[in-house]
Amino acid sequence: GDSVTQMEGPVTLSEEAFLTINCTYTATGYPSLFWYVQYPGEGLQLLLKATKADDKGSNKGFEATYRKETTSFHLEKGSVQVSDSAVYFCALSEVMDTGRRALTFGSGTRLQVQP
Amino acid sequence: EPEVTQTPSHQVTQMGQEVILRCVPISNHLYFYWYRQILGQKVEFLVSFYNNEISEKSEIFDDQFSVERPDGSNFTLKIRSTKLEDSAMYFCASSAGEGNQPQHFGDGTRLSIL
Numbered sequence: 001g002d003s004v005t006q007m008e009g010p011v012t013l014s015e016e017a018f019l020t021i022n023c024t025y026t027a028t029g030y031p032s033l034f035w036y037v038q039y040p041g042e043g044l045q046l047l048l049k050a051t052k053a054d055d056k057g058s059n060k061g062f063e064a065t066y067r068k069e070t071t072s073f074h075l076e077k078g079s080v081q082v083s084d085s086a087v088y089f090c091a092l093s094e095v096m097d098t099g100r101r102a103l104t105f106g107s108g109t110r111l112q113v114q115p
Numbered sequence: 116e117p118e119v120t121q122t123p124s125h126q127v128t129q130m131g132q133e134v135i136l137r138c139v140p141i142s143n144h145l146y147f148y149w150y151r152q153i154l155g156q157k158v159e160f161l162v163s164f165y166n167n168e169i170s171e172k173s174e175i176f177d178d179q180f181s182v183e184r185p186d187g188s189n190f191t192l193k194i195r196s197t198k199l200e201d202s203a204m205y206f207c208a209s210s211a212g213e214g215n216q217p218q219h220f221g222d223g224t225r226l227s228i229l
Contacts, residue, residue: 034217043121043206043222044158089158093218101146101210102160102171103218 002027006090006106013080013113021075021109023064023090031092033057033066033073034103038087047075047088080113087111117141121207121221128197129229136192136224138207147190148208148218149182151175158206164190194226202228 007022025031035047035057048057053068062077073090090106120139128134140147149161162172164182179195190209194201204225208218 036220044208044220046217046219049217091158102148102163102173103150103158103208104160105158107157 002031002092002094002104004090004092004104004106006088006109009087009108009110011109011111013111015082015113015115016079017113019075019077019080019084019111021088021090021111023073023075023106025071025073025090025092027071027092027094029094031094033064034091034093035062035064035073035075036089036091036105038089038108040086044089080111082113082115085111085113119207119209119219119221121205121224123224124222125225125227127227127229130199131196134194134197134226136194136205136207136226138190138192138221139188140190140207140209141211141219142188144209144211144219146170146210146212146216146218147182147184148210149192150206150208150220151203152206152223153200153203161192161205197226197228199228202226 003026005024032051034049036044037047048059050057050066056065064075087108087110089108091103122137147164152158160173162176163170181193183191204223206223207221210216210218
């Protein structure tokens with residue numbers, strides 16, 4: 001079945017540091033890939049997405065590129081802020097013959113940015 | 116921006132009692148979902164709902180769970196006889212259409228079973 005593997009956290013960075021959170025996936029077909037962010041005490045918010053190979057999703061300075069050859073969708077940001085402190089979830093969605101569209105999530109990576 | 120709303124934000128229930136979690140999806144969305152997140156663990160899919168019927172469910176979604184869209188705006192998750200291990204954050208989500216439309220999540224209901 002489908003699965004998503006993320007690097008374990010927490011990731012602790014100083015403000016303005018470069019961020020990479022690794023994500024790799026296993027899927028039977030051609031999934032869409034997503035990053036969701038969960039701020040403390042809040043729900044999941046869609047951060048960015050990519051629907052096909054070589055697509056780059058971007059939002060709020062975050063980027064991730066859909067790499068089919070390495071089955072990866074790593075999240076990057078050039079300069080993090082304290083306000084980026086949250087838990088980041090990589091997820092995939094695959095439409096199959098059964099009509100499956102449910103999201104499969106990684107375990108989440110907590111990011112802590114220190115001033 | 117339209118959003119998914121969930122009520123209540125926190126529900127405390129005695130073990131064995133029934134509980135209903137409520138969600139109002141985004142109004143023009145057609146696909147509805149429930150997920151749960153046990154404290155410290157990953158978000159897990161429970162069930163998806165389209166065209167007034169369940170389209171997919173996970174092995175977690177056993178006979179004690181049911182979903183309903185009673186009035187065209189609300190989408191509910193019922194747990195008939197709650198167990199301690201049902202304690203979790205429950206998220207409702209909706210998406211606009213087929214294919215790879217992103218799912219939009221509510222803020223969740225924290226369910227605590229005593």
